[in-house]
Amino acid sequence: MSTRTNESSSSSSSSSSSSSSSSSSSSSISNTLQKLIASQSDPLLAKKIFECVSHHPNFRHSHSTYLILILKLGRSRQFSLVDELLRCLKSES
Numbered sequence: 001m002s003t004r005t006n007e008s009s010s011s012s013s014s015s016s017s018s019s020s021s022s023s024s025s026s027s028s029i030s031n032t033l034q035k036l037i038a039s040q041s042d043p044l045l046a047k048k049i050f051e052c053v054s055h056h057p058n059f060r061h062s063h064s065t066y067l068i069l070i071l072k073l074g075r076s077r078q079f080s081l082v083d084e085l086l087r088c089l090k091s092e093s
Contacts, residue, residue, distance in 0.1 A: 030062045038068050043076040060092070 040046035050069050066089050073081045
């Protein structure tokens, strides 16, 4: 009986660390993406990068990624693109 208990807790522990690992890799990808978008001097290229990553399965942009792109587009007076992003963000929520 004690062996089964240990196996059960061992398996739940490994699945917990797996989801934790997945979450941290997602966070790492999001942080890298934020830096990449922020470093682009061309706001339209930054938007293309944002859109390209959006097509990957199981990926969702963080609010921080949206904010960085919205600020970049707004500073370059691309208000229609800002409006488009805000609508996308609202529909995802």
